[in-house]
Amino acid sequence: xxxxxxxxxxxxxxxxxxxxxxxxxxxxxxxxxxxxxxxxxxxxxxxxxxxxxxxxxxxxxxxxxxxxxxxxxxxxxxxxxxxxxxxxxxxxxxxxxxxxxxxxxxxxxxxxxxxxxxxxxxxxxxxxxxxxxxxxxxxxxxxxxxxxxxxxxxxxxxxxxxxxxxxxxxxxxxxxxxxxxxxxxxxxxxxxxxxxxxxxxxxxxxxxxxxxxxxxxxxxxxxxxxxxxxxxxxxxxxxxxxxxxxxxxxxxxxxxxxxxxxxxxxxxxxxxxxxxxxxxxxxxxxxxxxxxxxxxxxxxxxxxxxxxxxxxxxxxxxxxxxxxxxxxxxxxxxx
Numbered sequence: 001x002x003x004x005x006x007x008x009x010x011x012x013x014x015x016x017x018x019x020x021x022x023x024x025x026x027x028x029x030x031x032x033x034x035x036x037x038x039x040x041x042x043x044x045x046x047x048x049x050x051x052x053x054x055x056x057x058x059x060x061x062x063x064x065x066x067x068x069x070x071x072x073x074x075x076x077x078x079x080x081x082x083x084x085x086x087x088x089x090x091x092x093x094x095x096x097x098x099x100x101x102x103x104x105x106x107x108x109x110x111x112x113x114x115x116x117x118x119x120x121x122x123x124x125x126x127x128x129x130x131x132x133x134x135x136x137x138x139x140x141x142x143x144x145x146x147x148x149x150x151x152x153x154x155x156x157x158x159x160x161x162x163x164x165x166x167x168x169x170x171x172x173x174x175x176x177x178x179x180x181x182x183x184x185x186x187x188x189x190x191x192x193x194x195x196x197x198x199x200x201x202x203x204x205x206x207x208x209x210x211x212x213x214x215x216x217x218x219x220x221x222x223x224x225x226x227x228x229x230x231x232x233x234x235x236x237x238x239x240x241x242x243x244x245x246x247x248x249x250x251x252x253x254x255x256x257x258x259x260x261x262x263x264x265x266x267x268x269x270x271x272x273x274x275x276x277x278x279x280x281x282x283x284x285x286x287x288x289x290x291x292x293x294x295x296x297x298x299x300x301x302x303x304x305x306x307x308x309x310x311x312x313x314x315x316x317x318x319x320x321x322x323x324x325x326x327x328x329x330x331x332x333x334x335x
Contacts, residue, residue, distance in 0.1 A: 008038040008067065009095035009119075011111055012172065014088030015102055016081050018046040021055060023103035023216070028059050030105035030214075036112045040094050041070040044084040047077050052102075082182035082190045085165075089175060097172050099165040103216050110212035114169040123206035124171040125198060127152070127161075130213040140211045143167065149202045150251060156196065157258040158298040159265035163195040166213050174198050188231045189238035189266070196242050200249050227270060227278075232285060239266060239286075261296045263289040264307060271306050274322045282310050 013031070017024065031041060041063065043056050053074065060070045073087055089097065096118065100106060114126045127146065131138045144160050146152040155161035174180065178201050182190045199205070227235075243259050246252065263286035270282040283290065293307040302321075309317045 008036070009115065010038045010040055010067075010069075010093065011036065011096045011098060011115065011169070012040040012042060012088075012092035012094030013098045013100055013111075014042045014044065014085060014092065015100045016044045016046060016084035016088070017048060017052050017056065017102045018078065018081075018084075019048045019050045019052060020102035021048075021051040024052055024055050026105055026216075027100060027102050028055070030108075031100070032059075032063060033108045034106065034111055035108050036115060037065075037067040038094075039068050039070075039111070040092065041068075042088045042091055043070070043072045044087045045072055045074040046079060046081070046084045047075045080185060080187045082187050083184045085182050085190070086184070089181065092172060095172060097170050097175065098168075101166060101215075104166065105214045105216075107210075107212045107214075111169070113208055113210065113212065117206045117208050118169060118171070121204060121206040123204045124174055124202040125149075125152075125205045126169045126208065127167055127205070128208040128213070129211040130162075130164075130167060130215055131211050133214050133216045138214070142209075142211075143207070145207045145209065146205060147207070149199045149205050150254065152199050152205060153196065153246075153251065154254075154258065155298075156192070156199075157262040157265070158296055159261065159268070159303075160298050163192045164215075165191045165195065166215070168195065168198075170198055174201055177201075183237065183241065186234045186237050188227075189235035192266075193238040193241050197245060200246070200251060227281070232281070235266060236285075239263060257292055257295060260286075260289040260292040264293060264296070268303070268307070271310055271318055272322065274319050276315050279310050279313075279315050279318055283313075 015027065045053050045056060056072045060072060063070045073091055075087070085099070096115070098111065114128065117123065117126045127143060129143050130141050132141050143162065144155055146155060146161065152161060156163050178197065180194060180197050182194060246255060246259065267282050267285045270278045290311045293304055293311055296304065306318055306321055
């Protein structure tokens with residue numbers, strides 16, 4: 001006899017907030033317009049020093065309803081986004097977990113569509129597409145579809161499927177049954193580490209071919225990533241966690257060189273730069289992966305080329321690519 005599913009299972013949306021007063025109202029407005037009734041909003045104020053807390057405390061009473069819940073949980077000191085997300089998870093009571101960043105927004109029907117798909121497919125994870133939004137325009141970003149957990153994991157490691165938390169609605173039982181949490185202090189690469197574990201334990205997943213999330217970047221310069229030594233250390237810790245986990249998982253026999261491809265994709269942003277120092281960082285970070293730059297046929301040829309240039313120390317070609325493609329072409333498109 002099939003298990004009867006609740007019509008409106010509670011969805012817990014976790015929103016870490018730290019000094020977000022300039023963009024927070026955009027996020028709150030989209031949350032208030034969601035057409036799904038059974039929501040639990042968990043704002044984790046990570047010891048903001050601006051007016052974020054005042055904005056949240058004014059918003060929460062106006063959001064509450066017969067099926068709508070909301071609360072603000074404040075940290076006494078700034079602990080970082082990984083701990084903030086753990087705090088949200090520890091307070092969540094919903095059947096499903098979802099994350100929203102404090103400067104982004106959601107489509108009005110996003111949660112409704114995701115829940116409908118989850119119930120239709122009895123899925124533990126539901127993924128979807130997104131918009132990359134700049135000040136004056138935006139671009140729809142299409143994720144590749146996936147039908148199985150392994151297909152999603154493979155595409156993540158190949159770099160064609162993004163692992164951002166806000167791209168997936170996840171059943172809370174996956175977190176609780178397998179004790180999945182973020183590593184305190186490791187605030188870069190934490191989304192990859194958690195999504196890999198969630199997909200590894202999931203049995204049924206689903207995908208919606210619609211853009212439901214709007215990720216905001218202020219300008220084309222935001223595409224250029226500058227990693228500090230602390231950032232690299234945090235990402236490295238999370239990647240090492242992922243590698244140890246996957247090599248001990250049921251998917252270990254399928255890995256091949258996928259972990260090397262993952263490492264190449266993780267450090268690729270270092271090449272979206274005009275700085276020789278960044279190129280040298282690329283060469284020295286996960287150097288064991290450098291010999292695999294040509295193997296990933298899922299990536300565009302130009303992506304493999306810039307990795308090859310970095311591996312062979314042809315830094316002048318990387319600078320030409322940066323100034324022509326990133327500064328000129330993207331500078332016109334993404335305004």
